[in-house]
Amino acid sequence: DVKVTQSSRYLVKRTGEKVFLECVQDMDHENMFWYRQDPGLGLRLIYFSYDVKMKEKGDIPEGYSVSREKKERFSLILESASTNQTSMYLCASTDQSSGSYNEQFFGPGTRLTVL
Amino acid sequence: AQTVTQSQPEMSVQEAETVTLSCTYDTSESDYYLFWYKQPPSRQMILVIRQEAYKQQNATENRFSVNFQKAAKSFSLKISDSQLGDAAMYFCAYRKIIQGAQKLVFGQGTRLTINP
Numbered sequence: 221d222v223k224v225t226q227s228s229r230y231l232v233k234r235t236g237e238k239v240f241l242e243c244v245q246d247m248d249h250e251n252m253f254w255y256r257q258d259p260g261l262g263l264r265l266i267y268f269s270y271d272v273k274m275k276e277k278g279d280i281p282e283g284y285s286v287s288r289e290k291k292e293r294f295s296l297i298l299e300s301a302s303t304n305q306t307s308m309y310l311c312a313s314t315d316q317s318s319g320s321y322n323e324q325f326f327g328p329g330t331r332l333t334v335l
Numbered sequence: 336a337q338t339v340t341q342s343q344p345e346m347s348v349q350e351a352e353t354v355t356l357s358c359t360y361d362t363s364e365s366d367y368y369l370f371w372y373k374q375p376p377s378r379q380m381i382l383v384i385r386q387e388a389y390k391q392q393n394a395t396e397n398r399f400s401v402n403f404q405k406a407a408k409s410f411s412l413k414i415s416d417s418q419l420g421d422a423a424m425y426f427c428a429y430r431k432i433i434q435g436a437q438k439l440v441f442g443q444g445t446r447l448t449i450n451p
Binding site: 322 | 378380381433442
């Protein structure tokens with residue numbers, strides 16, 4: 221089974237702190253994604269990566285950065301956490317697209333609270 | 336731009352009955368994929384069913400089926416014989432490809448409650 225794991229299920233940080241959210245997948249997937257999930261807004265894409273050291277901005281990248289030094293690991297970084305970044309963060313991964321559909325597999329999520 | 340709209344924030348159904356969740360989308364593409372994902376409470380998001388736009392036949396997975404109306408850009412999910420384990424957030428999603436990566440655009444979600 222594909223497994224996508226996230227470093228923490230719950231995290232509480234203070235405004236201004238630097239926050240790292242880690243995601244690891246064990247299926248050698250090329251593509252990895254970070255979403256945030258908010259009530260009434262669904263999931264919105266923050267950043268994605270289609271290869272090691274490659275990254276692309278999603279729909280809401282402001283206030284975030286990412287790092288992908290190894291294929292299996294994709295990190296989301298909040299340089300200076302703010303209260304409006306309190307949210308559920310979901311990581312996902314998938315095979316490289318070959319024209320047909322490749323399912324996105326999701327991690328369990330990290331619920332981040334910024335005080 | 337592709338958008339996905341779920342107009343029902345919450346739905347409830349009696350156990351063993353049938354419920355339909357609505358989804359509409361907007362796209363200028365002719366070939367695309369649509370999905371329904373399920374997020375149970377405190378558990379991981381999983382794929383329920385997918386539909387390829389070029390296929391006229393509606394997709395079915397056991398008790399889950401879709402009503403895909405391409406001209407109307409409508410993609411509803413029908414759950415038959417509802418079970419307590421079906422209680423979850425359900426997200427409709429559209430796939431688009433950027434830089435060779437499959438990006439999903441999600442709707443706002445519908446919270447489904449199953450009444451025993």
